[in-house]
Structures are given as C-alpha cells and as structure tokens.
Amino acid sequence: MCNHGKREESETKTKTTKQQKVKSVKKKMTLMKFQDLPQYMKDNEFILDYYRCEWPLNDVVFSLFAWHNETLNIWTHLVGFLIFVGLTVMSLRDDTELGGLLGNLCRASVSGPLMMMTVMKMTDLNISSTQNVQFPPPDSHLRQISLASSIIHANKENGYDAIPRWPWFVFLSGAMGCLVCSSLSHLLACHSNRFNFFFWRLDYAGISLMIVCSFFAPIYYCFSCNPYSRFFYLSSISVLGILAIVTLLSPSLSAPRFRSFRATLFLSMGFSGVIPVVHALVLHWGNQHIFVALGYELAMAIFYASGAAFYVSRIPERWKPGKFDLAGHSHQIFHVFVVLGALAHSAATLVVMDFRRGSPTCGY
Known part of the structure; x- marks a missing residue:
C-alpha cells in the first residue's frame, strides 16, 4: 500500500509538472500588453497591445503568418525585398548589357514632355547611327516610347551599351540586404534579450548598408569620365557608412532615447549626396537624362524624409x-x-545608366 501510495504521489507530481509546462508555453504564446513587457522590449509606449514576448523560436518563426503588432512591419519590407529580388532576376536574365526590359521600364516611366525631350536629346546624339530606324509620328505617348526603344536598339548594334553592370548590382544587393535584415529583425527580435540585442543592431547596419550602396551606381556612371571625383565620393560615403555601422552597433546608442539621433545619422548619410548631385549637374548641365534622374532622386529624398518624420514623431x-x-x-x-x-532611386539609377550608354566617349 505504501509503495502504491508513493507511485500515485509521483504520478500526480509528474502530471502537475507537465501541466505547469503546458501553461508556461501557453503563456509565452499569448500576446502581451505593453506594461507587461520586460524593459528591453519597451520601445513605443503608444502601442499598447499585441506584443509577442519571449516565445519559443519555432513559434516566433511561424508568427510570420500570424496577426500581431509586428505583422505589417515584417511584410512591408518582405514584399519590398521580393520586388528587388525580381529586379535582380530580370537584370541577370537580360541578354544585352543593361538593355532590354529594365531599360524599357525606366524609359516608359518618363512621361509627357520629359519623355519627348529625352527622345529629342537621344536623337541629336545618335542621328548618324539611326538612319535605318523608322520614326513613328509623335502623336502618342506609346509611339514616343517606341521611338526611344528603336534608338536604344540602334545604339546597341553600334556597341554603345557596353558599360559595367556591377554598380547596379551593388545597389540591388544593398537594398535586398537592408529589407531582409529589417524583416528578420521584426520577426525574431522578440524571442529573447539576446536576439533583441543582435537583430536590432543588424537592422541598423542594414539601413546603413543600403544608403552606402545607393551611392555607387549614380556616382560611378555620372563620373565615369572623372575618375578622381568618382574615387573621392565613393571612398567618402564608404568611410561614412562604416563609421555609422560601428556607431550604431554600440549598445549605448541603441536605446530608445537615441531614436532621434539614429534618424538624424541616417538622414545625414542620405543628404551627403547633395554635393555629388550638384557636381553632376554642373558637369552635365543641359542633359535631359540628368534632370529626369534628379527628379526621381528628389522624390526619393521626400519619401525617406517623410518616413523618418513618422518614425521619430x-x-x-x-x-x-x-x-x-x-x-x-x-x-x-x-x-x-x-x-x-x-524604388524611386532605382528609377533614377536606370535613367543615369541610360545616359551613360548614350555617352560612350569622354569629350570633356
């Protein structure tokens, strides 16, 4: 009887332990309120509910398909990542140097008077090489696009399309790196204090990476005939980006109270491009491609500044x-x-690449 009683007591304790573990897991799977979070997860006091907190890693991963306060943060950048993956695949599948579909998409996005001025400029540059091109009457936007495509095709036949592709892929890689790092951070940082510490620093490093990589293609193509300026600008932004990454990896600067400092640092890196932009305008004054690209870059600056304003406020x-x-x-x-x-910067880069294809020699 004593042994039987001991066995029953042991079984009862085992069941109690299992029940406690099940309750503990269920508790971890429950979405929490802001006031119940550990201090390291308290970032935005105005978001009051639907937090994942210290969930098991498997559950955190599968919360990609669940509804919580990070769901849209994850998917907004994950969709952006997939868009840039698509752009990369399209670029790699393009059989001609920087031509084909990406160039046509870029030129088709330049509408109305800007498109017509670009076509006129390209016609002036290539009048001797386009004698066999049939020009459609300029009575529709689609025919203007057709005209531009015909001229570019003629340029390709004359070898005007042979420019390096790697700066474009540097930008695409930086954009994809930033977006995927952001998605992973919003997905996984809630798992533990250690994950939180690592992934938010990875997120900051990804932002700095994209800013630096965004400079490479426009500067490389705009200053192809000015190697010293090109080297100076690319070296400067690379050094600034490395310093920013090192600074942002510092634990003391990752606290919520330094939110404004981080946003200011990112904006400073972005707006450091004003100097090379002004220089490029002086060098290529009057070229319609440069003005169209500048319009896209201004749109990019507005988008980034607006996003930063929401982030800080x-x-x-x-x-x-x-x-x-x-x-x-x-x-x-x-x-x-x-x-x-x-995406605005992508369009600007494609326009600058198109400009460089149309300027095969350095005449200045």
Whole structure:
C-alpha cells in the first residue's frame, strides 16, 4: 500500500509538472500588453497591445503568418525585398548589357514632355547611327516610347551599351540586404534579450548598408569620365557608412532615447549626396537624362524624409494610443516610405545608366 501510495504521489507530481509546462508555453504564446513587457522590449509606449514576448523560436518563426503588432512591419519590407529580388532576376536574365526590359521600364516611366525631350536629346546624339530606324509620328505617348526603344536598339548594334553592370548590382544587393535584415529583425527580435540585442543592431547596419550602396551606381556612371571625383565620393560615403555601422552597433546608442539621433545619422548619410548631385549637374548641365534622374532622386529624398518624420514623431499612434496597434502605426508607414524611396532611386539609377550608354566617349 505504501509503495502504491508513493507511485500515485509521483504520478500526480509528474502530471502537475507537465501541466505547469503546458501553461508556461501557453503563456509565452499569448500576446502581451505593453506594461507587461520586460524593459528591453519597451520601445513605443503608444502601442499598447499585441506584443509577442519571449516565445519559443519555432513559434516566433511561424508568427510570420500570424496577426500581431509586428505583422505589417515584417511584410512591408518582405514584399519590398521580393520586388528587388525580381529586379535582380530580370537584370541577370537580360541578354544585352543593361538593355532590354529594365531599360524599357525606366524609359516608359518618363512621361509627357520629359519623355519627348529625352527622345529629342537621344536623337541629336545618335542621328548618324539611326538612319535605318523608322520614326513613328509623335502623336502618342506609346509611339514616343517606341521611338526611344528603336534608338536604344540602334545604339546597341553600334556597341554603345557596353558599360559595367556591377554598380547596379551593388545597389540591388544593398537594398535586398537592408529589407531582409529589417524583416528578420521584426520577426525574431522578440524571442529573447539576446536576439533583441543582435537583430536590432543588424537592422541598423542594414539601413546603413543600403544608403552606402545607393551611392555607387549614380556616382560611378555620372563620373565615369572623372575618375578622381568618382574615387573621392565613393571612398567618402564608404568611410561614412562604416563609421555609422560601428556607431550604431554600440549598445549605448541603441536605446530608445537615441531614436532621434539614429534618424538624424541616417538622414545625414542620405543628404551627403547633395554635393555629388550638384557636381553632376554642373558637369552635365543641359542633359535631359540628368534632370529626369534628379527628379526621381528628389522624390526619393521626400519619401525617406517623410518616413523618418513618422518614425521619430510616432504619429499617428501618439494621437490615439492603442488605436493603431495592429495597423497604421508610424513604423509601418516608415517602412512603406523606405520601399518607395528605394524604388524611386532605382528609377533614377536606370535613367543615369541610360545616359551613360548614350555617352560612350569622354569629350570633356
């Protein structure tokens, strides 16, 4: 009887332990409120609910397909990553040097008077090599695009398309690296204090990487005939990017109170491109490609600055705490603006590449 009683007691303790473990797992799987979070996860006091906190790693990974306050943060940049993967695949599958579909997409995006001025400029540059091209009457936008494509095809036949591709792929790699790092950080940082420490620094490093890589293609193509200027600008932004990454990896500067400092650092890196832009305008004044590219770069700057403004101000959740926990809060808006800014820069880069293809020699 004594042994039987001991066995029952042992079985009861085992069941109790299992129940406690099940309850513990269920507790970890529950979405938490802001006030219940550990201190290291308290970043935005205006988002009050739907936090994942110290979930098992498998559950954290599969929360990619669940609904919580990071879902849209993850997917806004994951979709952007897939867009740039598509651009990379399209570029790699292009049989001609920097021509084909990407160039046509870029030229088709330049509408109205800007498209017509670009076509006129290209006609002036290549009048001797386009005698066999049939020019459609300029009575429709589609025919203007057809004209541009015909001229570019003629340029390719004359070997005007042979420019290096690697600066374009540097930008694409930087954009993909930034976006995937951001998605991974928002997905996995909630697992533990150690993951939180690592992945948010990875996120900051990814932003710096994209900013640096964004400079390479425009500077390389705009200053192809000015190697000293090209080397100076690319070296400067590379050094600045490395310093930024080192600074942002510092634990003391990753605290929430340094949010404004981080945003200012990113913006400073971005707006450091003003000097090479002004220099490029002076060198290539009057070239319509440069003005079109500048328009896209201004759009990029507006997108990035607007996103940073939402990121720092925490609007709109600041106005109604708890109302934007799942959708519509500032970080999600910031992510959308980042993707739009990267796409605007892609268009600008393609226009500059098109300009360089049309200027095979250095006449200045």
